[in-house]
Amino acid sequence: MIEVKLHDVGEGMTEGEIAHYLVQVGDHVTTDQPVVEVATDKMVAELPAPVSGIVKEIIIPVGQTVQVGTTLLHIEASNASEVSRVSEPAPVAVAAPPAQASPSKRVLATPYTRKLARDHGIDIEAVTASDPSGRVSEDDVLRFVQATTAPQETATPIIEEVTYQETSPETIPFRGIRKQIAKKMTQSLYTIPHVTHFEEVDMTRLLALRAEWKPAGRNINVNAFFIKALIVALKDYPVFHAKLDEANACIRLERDFHFGMATETPDGLMVPVIRHADRLSLTELHDQLISLQQRAQNGALRAADLKPSTFTMSNVGPLGSTGATPIINYPETALIAFHKTKKRACVDEDDQIVVRSMMNLSMSFDHRVADGATAVAFTNRFVSLIEHPTTLLLELI
Known part of the structure; x- marks a missing residue:
């Protein structure tokens, strides 16, 4: 049984309110299919199913606010290989050419980025991530859309985005x-x-x-x-x-x-x-x-x-x-x-x-x-x- 948990959707959130379930108990879902909408103080995000399978139980009711890490629903996976992929710790990723990627590869991306790709009819696995961690960002999807829709003779070269390492704030005692x-x-x-x-x-x-x-x-x-x-x-x-x-x-x-x-x-x-x-x-x-x-x-x-x-x-x-x-x-x-x-x-x-x-x-x-x-x-x-x-x-x- 796979647990679908509330996770940080990229906004530094610590909690979220269950706004709407997109599935019901007994529904069949596929990998990355949105199953629940969560409202934070900044946005409404869709959480995807980590595996294909049957929704067995919805745990948290609509309208309740829960902390990150709380289990929201259970999915019974239909494919044993997907269960091991989700349950095993992810190894350190080694960059590989996109053509050699496995069809079942799990792309790192926030729910909003996945929705953006679906809205443009794009397979998110075809998008190249600019982040060294391999996470596909909204800008990556938009650049991919621009590159595939613009005429070849007028296409502008994609400027590689410069990333900076975030530093933690200094703290002083308050006492x-x-x-x-x-x-x-x-x-x-x-x-x-x-x-x-x-x-x-x-x-x-x-x-x-x-x-x-x-x-x-x-x-x-x-x-x-x-x-x-x-x-x-x-x-x-x-x-x-x-x-x-x-x-x-x-x-x-x-x-x-x-x-x-x-x-x-x-x-x-x-x-x-x-x-x-x-x-x-x-x-x-x-x-x-x-x-x-x-x-x-x-x-x-x-x-x-x-x-x-x-x-x-x-x-x-x-x-x-x-x-x-x-x-x-x-x-x-x-x-x-x-x-x-x-x-x-x-x-x-x-x-x-x-x-x-x-x-x-x-x-x-x-x-x-x-x-x-x-x-x-x-x-x-x-x-x-x-x-x-x-x-x-x-x-x-």
């Missing part, structure tokens, strides 16, 4: 920190309805202030100014410094300012935290920012550095970014990202064209907790403090 990052990002994106608001900031005055302080040995990291301005804005708009507690139907406004600093490390994205940032001076913030950055790059972050934050910021400007839609650090309600600062021609209040150092920012927030107008008001407050750093310094007194 550890990378897997945890994926888990956290998925949780945030599938839980929080994200909205991203974009704004631009004139950094000219702040950069001039930093340049003025630098000769005096006060080279303050720009992120320290951002944190101080954010703390002022968050006190004015505390809904962005909060966590949504759905279980108790309330929004919890945070009182302690623990700033998460999204940081790229050799192991992936990490968020070390500056705790009680509102109690630190600009110089102290600068020192902690430098220390956290160094420990993150050296893989020396401590457990205390990775405790939960209340608000997260990301400065990707040094990497060259001009904009993004950041994913919120769940369960926080907002995340702000700062992008590349570059000189642009702007029009001032006197309608004069001036060169200013402009930076883009993007802030994603939880639309369940806050609305767009509140987000605009929040970023306007932040922008005003950065564009007028003397006002920011007055807020810190």
